[in-house]
Amino acid sequence: MKKVLVVWCTLLLMTSCSNFRTTGLYEQSALEADKPNINGFYQLAIYNDQITKEVWFTQNASCLNVNSQTDASHTGDGSIHIKWNKQAGGCPWLGLGIGWDNWTGKDLTLVNETAALSFWALSKDGDIKGLPWAVGFEDYGGSQTWTGCTSDLVVGGVITSNWTQVIIPLSKFNLLNSAVDPYTIKQLMFQFESSGEVLIDEISIIPLKNG
Numbered sequence: 001m002k003k004v005l006v007v008w009c010t011l012l013l014m015t016s017c018s019n020f021r022t023t024g025l026y027e028q029s030a031l032e033a034d035k036p037n038i039n040g041f042y043q044l045a046i047y048n049d050q051i052t053k054e055v056w057f058t059q060n061a062s063c064l065n066v067n068s069q070t071d072a073s074h075t076g077d078g079s080i081h082i083k084w085n086k087q088a089g090g091c092p093w094l095g096l097g098i099g100w101d102n103w104t105g106k107d108l109t110l111v112n113e114t115a116a117l118s119f120w121a122l123s124k125d126g127d128i129k130g131l132p133w134a135v136g137f138e139d140y141g142g143s144q145t146w147t148g149c150t151s152d153l154v155v156g157g158v159i160t161s162n163w164t165q166v167i168i169p170l171s172k173f174n175l176l177n178s179a180v181d182p183y184t185i186k187q188l189m190f191q192f193e194s195s196g197e198v199l200i201d202e203i204s205i206i207p208l209k210n211g
Helices: 002-034
Strands: 045-047 055-057 064-069 079-085 095-098 115-123 131-139 144-149 164-169 185-192 195-207
Touching: 045 115, 131 195, 144 164
Parallel strands: none
Antiparallel strands: 045 195, 055 095, 064 079, 079 195, 095 185, 115 164, 115 195, 131 144, 131 185
16 A cells, blocks of 8 residues: 555656646747747847947057947947047957857857848948948857948948948858858957947847848
């Protein structure tokens, strides 16, 4: 009788644990489904409001100054103020990187044909057609893929003293036919050429209108 009771209790405990785990997984899946995403890609927000440990930039004050601008933003509480001068000397490379989602690997194959990189820019140095920047993604092996930031990617063609959106389709980065591993993207990078002064804000992955 005692053996039968022990077996019965053991089976009851196992069944209870099994039901608990199943419910937990279901609730977690439901919560994930409620998050904004594009084709199952959830890491949409790249930068909002504050410069955090996810952001790094070339440390050379004679060529590049990057800081939080708390009194001007497209949305939220702040933007990134960038002032650069590649011709200042002693600056072989100028850039800024953002390892968004706490530097986790991002699978951009999920959205390569259906999404774009978007950010908002405001010129502090007169109207400019595009930006003299290269924009790229880097994987955890150090491989990179780049594209330009030309006027055809700027809504309206000109970045002015008003907030202007820049939209770069992810397909322009040639993610699937380059040395970069599109399944483990570590960070977004900006490389600065020439000189200028801008604010940028609300860097994100957005759906393409025709995607």
